Amino acid sequence: MKPLFSSLKKITPGTDLQLYEDHSILDIFLDSRNVPAHRNSLFFAISGAHHDGHQFIETLYQEGVRNFVVEKKINLERIPQANVFLADSSISVLQALSGKKRQYFEGKIIAITGSNGKTITKEWLGQLMDPFFAVYRSPRSFNSQIGVPLSLWPLSDYQDYGIIEAGISKVGEMERLQETIRPDIGIFTNIGTAHDEGFSSLEEKAIQKAQLFKGSTTIIYCKDYPEIAHALHSLPDIINKNLIGWSFEDNSAGYYVETEKNKQGIAIRVPFREKFHIFDVPFTDSASLENIVHCLFLLLNEGIPTKLIQNSLRELKPVAMRLEVKQAIHQTYLVDDSYNNDLVGLDTAIQFFRQQKQFKNRVIILSDMLESGLEDHLLYHEVADKIHRESLDLFIGVGKSISAQNEFFPEKSIFFDTTEDLILYLRDNPLRESVVLIKGARSFHFENIVKELELKIHGTVLEINLNAITHNLNFYRAKLKPRVKTMAMVKAFAYGSGSHEIANWLQYQKVDYLAVAYADEGVTLRRHGIYLPIMVMNPGLLSFELLAQYDLEPELYSIEIFQEYANFIRGKGLPSKVHIKLDTGMHRLGFEQHEMTQLFELLRNNPLIKVASIFSHLVGSDEAIHNGFSAKQAFAFKKMSEELINVLNYRPILHLLNSPGISRFPDFQFDMVRLGVGLHGVDATQLHQDRLLSVSVLKTVISQVKNVKQGETIGYSRKGVAEKNIKIATIAIGYADGFDRKFSNGVGKVSIKGQLAAVIGNVSMDMCMVDITDIDCKAGDEVIIFGKSPTLLELAKSIDTIPYEILTNVSDRVKRVFYSE
Numbered sequence: 169m170k171p172l173f174s175s176l177k178k179i180t181p182g183t184d185l186q187l188y189e190d191h192s193i194l195d196i197f198l199d200s201r202n203v204p205a206h207r208n209s210l211f212f213a214i215s216g217a218h219h220d221g222h223q224f225i226e227t228l229y230q231e232g233v234r235n236f237v238v239e240k241k242i243n244l245e246r247i248p249q250a251n252v253f254l255a256d257s258s259i260s261v262l263q264a265l266s267g268k269k270r271q272y273f274e275g276k277i278i279a280i281t282g283s284n285g286k287t288i289t290k291e292w293l294g295q296l297m298d299p300f301f302a303v304y305r306s307p308r309s310f311n312s313q314i315g316v317p318l319s320l321w322p323l324s325d326y327q328d329y330g331i332i333e334a335g336i337s338k339v340g341e342m343e344r345l346q347e348t349i350r351p352d353i354g355i356f357t358n359i360g361t362a363h364d365e366g367f368s369s370l371e372e373k374a375i376q377k378a379q380l381f382k383g384s385t386t387i388i389y390c391k392d393y394p395e396i397a398h399a400l401h402s403l404p405d406i407i408n409k410n411l412i413g414w415s416f417e418d419n420s421a422g423y424y425v426e427t428e429k430n431k432q433g434i435a436i437r438v439p440f441r442e443k444f445h446i447f448d449v450p451f452t453d454s455a456s457l458e459n460i461v462h463c464l465f466l467l468l469n470e471g472i473p474t475k476l477i478q479n480s481l482r483e484l485k486p487v488a489m490r491l492e493v494k495q496a497i498h499q500t501y502l503v504d505d506s507y508n509n510d511l512v513g514l515d516t517a518i519q520f521f522r523q524q525k526q527f528k529n530r531v532i533i534l535s536d537m538l539e540s541g542l543e544d545h546l547l548y549h550e551v552a553d554k555i556h557r558e559s560l561d562l563f564i565g566v567g568k569s570i571s572a573q574n575e576f577f578p579e580k581s582i583f584f585d586t587t588e589d590l591i592l593y594l595r596d597n598p599l600r601e602s603v604v605l606i607k608g609a610r611s612f613h614f615e616n617i618v619k620e621l622e623l624k625i626h627g628t629v630l631e632i633n634l635n636a637i638t639h640n641l642n643f644y645r646a647k648l649k650p651r652v653k654t655m656a657m658v659k660a661f662a663y664g665s666g667s668h669e670i671a672n673w674l675q676y677q678k679v680d681y682l683a684v685a686y687a688d689e690g691v692t693l694r695r696h697g698i699y700l701p702i703m704v705m706n707p708g709l710l711s712f713e714l715l716a717q718y719d720l721e722p723e724l725y726s727i728e729i730f731q732e733y734a735n736f737i738r739g740k741g742l743p744s745k746v747h748i749k750l751d752t753g754m755h756r757l758g759f760e761q762h763e764m765t766q767l768f769e770l771l772r773n774n775p776l777i778k779v780a781s782i783f784s785h786l787v788g789s790d791e792a793i794h795n796g797f798s799a800k801q802a803f804a805f806k807k808m809s810e811e812l813i814n815v816l817n818y819r820p821i822l823h824l825l826n827s828p829g830i831s832r833f834p835d836f837q838f839d840m841v842r843l844g845v846g847l848h849g850v851d852a853t854q855l856h857q858d859r860l861l862s863v864s865v866l867k868t869v870i871s872q873v874k875n876v877k878q879g880e881t882i883g884y885s886r887k888g889v890a891e892k893n894i895k896i897a898t899i900a901i902g903y904a905d906g907f908d909r910k911f912s913n914g915v916g917k918v919s920i921k922g923q924l925a926a927v928i929g930n931v932s933m934d935m936c937m938v939d940i941t942d943i944d945c946k947a948g949d950e951v952i953i954f955g956k957s958p959t960l961l962e963l964a965k966s967i968d969t970i971p972y973e974i975l976t977n978v979s980d981r982v983k984r985v986f987y988s989e
């Protein structure tokens with residue numbers, strides 16, 4: 169079904185503001201950053217508390233988009249050839265449109281809800297059904313009010329099943345999702361305390377979620393959750409539904425599932441239609457078992473023979489829950505999605521790939537797609553269309569089917585029959601300075617390409633969760649008054665997390681300004697495609713030329729540096745933006761009150777100097793004992809900046825607050841705030857620590873395990889002494905990686921297999937030893953230095969420092985891995 173724009177008014181309340189030329193709608197999107205811009209795409213403008221989609225309409229129009237749904241009147245003069253539909257809520261239009269698409273779908277819809285395991289259950293179910301049916305499954309965790317309609321959109325006639333995930337966060341939401349999805353079959357995975365804020369009790373949450381299945385004919389659930397059983401039994405017409413309420417616990421239940429451990433994993437005995445069906449699964453944890461039992465009942469219910477299910481189970485793959493960007497050789501970055509390859513997944517991967525704007529060359533490596541349900545020429549035509557839109561520097565296809573359809577692909581394409589052929593080719597023709605999306609069906613073993621290209625430094629990595637950064641950014645943004653801007657502090661490699669990688673992500677999240685400490689940090693950002701304005705806090709005399717060349721804006725903090733810079737600018741004869749730093753009590757950099765007259769004079773005499781902003785810095789914004797002093801600083805800042813504005817005759821941006829300041833002083837927000845450590849999940853005030861997400865995990869591996877006899881010593885200077893017979897592990901991190909020598913001799917603790925292991929002896933340059941007497945582990949096992957436990961804060965406290973220092977000390981040789989869930 170390809171609805172016409174003009175059909176919108178038939179399916180949902182609203183009016184055509186302008187109808188220029190009717191188009192059928194092929195692509196829909198709400199995110200102005202990720203636009204397939206053509207005349208058949210439809211943009212839904214949504215105005216949120218901190219973001220207004222309407223403001224991007226003109227730009228999108230210039231890029232070629234012709235269809236818009238809006239929720240407020242907009243100026244049509246600049247978009248004369250656009251179709252514009254006005255409704256109370258763009259999201260309702262989206263839901264209605266997708267609901268229509270659903271109505272026309274002739275296959276069956278399976279919907280999955282519950283507190284945990286929705287995505288895994290969906291992915292596994294998809295994998296298990298793939299050999300038997302053409303199955304569509306919604307991309308990653310698209311399960312919200314917006315995600316669900318977006319995920320229904322790609323449904324098409326050739327599919328037998330669509331598997332859709334649905335999640336809610338408050339009362340009433342599920343009814344709307346139900347109207348959009350109208351599932352034939354439901355799976356209610358479980359109920360727990362995840363995302364609890366919007367509900368008064370577990371019972372209420374279960375009842376709300378159960379609404380998804382009011383029109384379903386079959387519902388699969390685990391009756392060991394009494395709230396779920398109760399909620400489902402309160403649905404109307406429940407006696408006429410095929411209810412499969414299975415249990416691990418109640419042996420009198422009709423669907424009592426028994427499990428038995430064996431060598432390979434677990435054998436599951438499932439009763440169904442008067443028979444017992446036995447399956448072997450390769451894992452033993454209870455969460456995975458629960459997910460798989462849901463899938464087994466569904467497959468049995470759909471009539472698939474036990475033997476075939478068992479075959480399919482053998483092929484079950486781990487679910488890659490995230491897309492990663494990995495540093496590779498020759499200044500190349502890999503977007504690693506080597507686990508699966510289907511059309512919808514391709515869209516998601518390409519979207520993430522598209523965000524990596526900081527690299528010169530763009531390459532996609534793609535294998536054959538298996539079991540798409542489409543004929544090859546149709547399938548690869550569609551794939552090639554997507555590839556064409558990305559204007560790549562190189563496309564590489566691997567596999568016989570994709571190679572046979574090479575005519576559809578762009579000119580700069582090469583094809584290989586096998587992954588091995590490609591690897592040999594890459595050894596002689598390496599990719600350089602590129603970002604490479606690697607996406608392949610499991611049987612192509614693209615992980616071997618990743619292995620070949622990945623930087624093989626030692627086993628210590630800092631993993632950075634980009635979504636957590638977004639979460640933290642939004643947490644602070646929500647505290648800002650309307651129109652207050654955000655400057656992200658990305659000095660010192662964005663607090664040790666990377667530089668252009670983080671800046672690129674923040675640029676994509678639409679922060680307003682960036683700040684670095686030194687000019688060369690700014691240059692690196694510019695060279696990697698960062699176009700946001702960048703303030704440089706320590707512009708040295710020698711760096712002025714670089715500033716000008718790379719459009720970087722210096723902080724001017726003294727009469728001397730002002731004069732030097734003004735001379736330089738006069739020589740250039742071009743206007744330049746600067747930031748004036750006022751010293752209100754920190755006594756680090758900045759103009760003091762007694763220098764103001766001289767500063768006024770300089771500003772009057774140097775009209776080429778344009779003051780972009782005026783700012784100051786609080787010395788104790790994180791601690792209540794300094795509240796009086798903070799207020800004094802804010803007052804001085806206000807007074808001094810007002811004097812400056814009088815002289816300037818225009819109003820620069822005023823800013824004072826850092827992360828802890830944002831948490832504690834809503835009245836001092838002025839026009840902009842400077843967000844630093846908060847982005848990295850650290851609340852220096854400790855007021856909201858539980859609302860932030862931790863961003864980075866530093867991990868390494870065990871190099872060797874040894875038994876040490878009582879009385880022997882460990883490491884340099886014989887500082888570590890075995891008080892009894894103990895077992896130790898040598899781990900691949902030392903002070904040169906940023907693991908401080910102060911962690912020696914029991915002060916530092918790391919986590920192995922979820923248990924804490926204390927450092928024993930002195931930390932060496934590249935390694936140290938930890939006591940693992942009570943931990944069952946071996947060489948090659950993972951070691952967490954900081955992350956969930958121990959946390960960054962705990963680690964910092966143990967050596968009496970602050971998280972900032974631990975983060976920025978993680979040395980350059982530690983590989984950074986960025987990922988997005």
Ligand SMILES: *Cc1c(COP(=O)(O)O)cnc(C)c1O
Pocket residue numbers: 657659785825826827828842843844845846
């Ligand atoms: C680093 C820095 C910030 C950010 O501080 P956080 O406490 O990390 O939020 C703000 N302003 C200035 C001037 C800085 O140097």
